[in-house]
Amino acid sequence: MTLAATGPWSGVYTKRSLVPVGRLAVGIALIVVWQLGTNTMGREWLPSPLDTLARIWQLAASGELARDTLVTFGEAAAGLILGGAAGAVLPFILRLSPRLMTALDPLISAAFGMPKLALAPLFILWFGIGITTKVVFVASIVFFLLFYNGLAGILSIDPRLVAMLRVAGASEWVITREIVWNTTKPFLFSGLKIALPRALSGAVVGEFIAADAGLGWYIQNARSLNDTTGVLAGAVIVTVLVMVVNAILQRVQARSLAWRPIARDMTV
Amino acid sequence: MSSAVPMLEVKGLAKRFPPRSGQAESPWILADLSFHVADQEFLTMVGPSGAGKSTLLNIIAQVDGANEGKIFFRGELIETANGSALHPGWNCQFGYVTQDDNLLPWRTMIDNVTLPLKLQGRFDAAARKRVDELLHATHLTGFERYYPHELSGGMRKRASLIRTLAYDPPIILMDEPFSAVDAQTRTQLQQDLLRLWNLGRKTIVFVTHDIAEAIALGDRVLVLSKSPAKIVADHRIDIKRPRDLGNLYKLEGFGDIFESVRRDLQ
Numbered sequence: 001m002t003l004a005a006t007g008p009w010s011g012v013y014t015k016r017s018l019v020p021v022g023r024l025a026v027g028i029a030l031i032v033v034w035q036l037g038t039n040t041m042g043r044e045w046l047p048s049p050l051d052t053l054a055r056i057w058q059l060a061a062s063g064e065l066a067r068d069t070l071v072t073f074g075e076a077a078a079g080l081i082l083g084g085a086a087g088a089v090l091p092f093i094l095r096l097s098p099r100l101m102t103a104l105d106p107l108i109s110a111a112f113g114m115p116k117l118a119l120a121p122l123f124i125l126w127f128g129i130g131i132t133t134k135v136v137f138v139a140s141i142v143f144f145l146l147f148y149n150g151l152a153g154i155l156s157i158d159p160r161l162v163a164m165l166r167v168a169g170a171s172e173w174v175i176t177r178e179i180v181w182n183t184t185k186p187f188l189f190s191g192l193k194i195a196l197p198r199a200l201s202g203a204v205v206g207e208f209i210a211a212d213a214g215l216g217w218y219i220q221n222a223r224s225l226n227d228t229t230g231v232l233a234g235a236v237i238v239t240v241l242v243m244v245v246n247a248i249l250q251r252v253q254a255r256s257l258a259w260r261p262i263a264r265d266m267t268v
Numbered sequence: 269m270s271s272a273v274p275m276l277e278v279k280g281l282a283k284r285f286p287p288r289s290g291q292a293e294s295p296w297i298l299a300d301l302s303f304h305v306a307d308q309e310f311l312t313m314v315g316p317s318g319a320g321k322s323t324l325l326n327i328i329a330q331v332d333g334a335n336e337g338k339i340f341f342r343g344e345l346i347e348t349a350n351g352s353a354l355h356p357g358w359n360c361q362f363g364y365v366t367q368d369d370n371l372l373p374w375r376t377m378i379d380n381v382t383l384p385l386k387l388q389g390r391f392d393a394a395a396r397k398r399v400d401e402l403l404h405a406t407h408l409t410g411f412e413r414y415y416p417h418e419l420s421g422g423m424r425k426r427a428s429l430i431r432t433l434a435y436d437p438p439i440i441l442m443d444e445p446f447s448a449v450d451a452q453t454r455t456q457l458q459q460d461l462l463r464l465w466n467l468g469r470k471t472i473v474f475v476t477h478d479i480a481e482a483i484a485l486g487d488r489v490l491v492l493s494k495s496p497a498k499i500v501a502d503h504r505i506d507i508k509r510p511r512d513l514g515n516l517y518k519l520e521g522f523g524d525i526f527e528s529v530r531r532d533l534q
Contacts, residue, residue, distance in 0.1 A: 163331045164370040167357035168384035182374045259374040
């Protein structure tokens with residue numbers, strides 16, 4: 001169908017089948033290195049892959065895995081939706097008023113530079129040790145990632161396309177929907193790609209500080225009991241969660257940006 | 269409306285861009301520029317690179333404002349210098365085909381072509397038929413679902429051309445639309461344009477730096493000076509239509525006009 005199927009890119013498709021094999025090889029190599037590390041350092045210091053897996057299995061069987069994952073995932077998702085939506089929408093508003101953009105710029109930079117972790121005690125004071133604190137914490141991290149990526153998208157709009165569409169009778173709303181949105185979308189996806197793992201790790205770190213459930217709480221709890229296997233099992237679960245969410249995002253992105261020549265082979 | 273009223277009239281247009289920092293005054297791009305175009309006339313304007321040709325079309329299309337001068341459309345004043353807000357395209361009365369094809373990369377070719385019609389709420393059965401005819405006439409049938417990056421340069425050019433023709437504005441402004449394609453494709457595109465123009469005669473203002481192109485296409489050629497641009501000559505082209513653009517130099521009178529336009533340009 002496309003020119004790529006017969007063009008100089010045709011080789012890419014055969015070479016691509018090697019990718020999963022390579023991934024598997026690297027994965028196995030990492031596990032071997034892990035096991036070697038356990039052998040030299042001792043199981044107390046670095047629990048073996050098998051012990052870690054056994055712990056995860058045990059957590060899954062007892063229902064703790066599902067409960068804690070759900071709590072952490074829920075906090076990350078809520079924070080991502082609230083902070084992400086605000087961060088993604090703000091650039092669209094600022095585009096309409098360059099003066100407001102100039103006015104807000106130093107304020108947003110300052111707020112971005114402020115270490116969120118240092119504010120955690122205040123968040124706990126204001127929102128308690130429940131879910132709300134973690135949601136606010138995640139939102140405060142994610143907001144900036146989407147805001148700055150969205151802003152980069154707004155600034156990369158081709159003014160010639162805007163002029164062309166205006167001449168053809170487009171209103172400001174159509175310009176926003178057609179050009180601003182479509183130009184900014186890939187940038188928002190890049191922001192989301194960074195924001196997703198940050199949201200999950202933000203929720204976990206929030207739970208380190210104050211919580212009574214969640215993967216971060218589980219890891220913190222294991223740490224206080226010198227249960228290294230528990231700590232590692234928790235970290236592995238978080239990692240797997242990030243990978244699953246990333247894979248879903250990649251699917252959505254590939255479908256939504258199908259018009260781009262690179263969308264199917266490379267995702268940034 | 270009497271036939272004496274020109275379709276488009278430009279009077280005393282002057283333009284300079286706001287001064288850059290550290291510079292007192294920026295130079296005039298256009299100064300006291302006046303001309304008019306009759307209904308259904310194919311007017312070409314030829315001028316050296318950097319003469320302000322694009323600036324002139326931007327002002328007529330109301331993408332940009334002028335410092336001095338007036339523009340009349342069918343006798344109605346539509347632009348006063350430093351006046352009210354710009355109305356790009358003057359309510360879809362002016363089509364504008366630019367140097368770049370400016371197709372939306374996230375839209376398929378057919379979506380790009382029909383977008384203006386949809387925006388104007390005029391994508392009815394008649395418009396659909398017209399689009400089909402235009403696609404056929406420009407050999408784009410079968411490529412409707414392709415994205416712009418999957419089309420050749422010539423195909424993108426033709427798509428951007430029929431995007432404007434499809435919504436049928438009374439005046440079409442063209443800014444060196446064929447400058448970025450190879451010579452062979454270019455001749456083909458010029459031939460296509462003349463055939464389309466013959467199908468439904470429009471008023472066209474076509475700007476180029478290529479003398480041969482200006483003569484081959486136009487009913488009338490205006491010669492622009494170096495910036496600040498002024499009109500230095502006005503040639504009526506009486507070469508019979510349809511014209512065979514593959515053999516320009518065999519067209520009767522082509523050589524003489526070419527020579528005199530070339531002299532005017534110097």
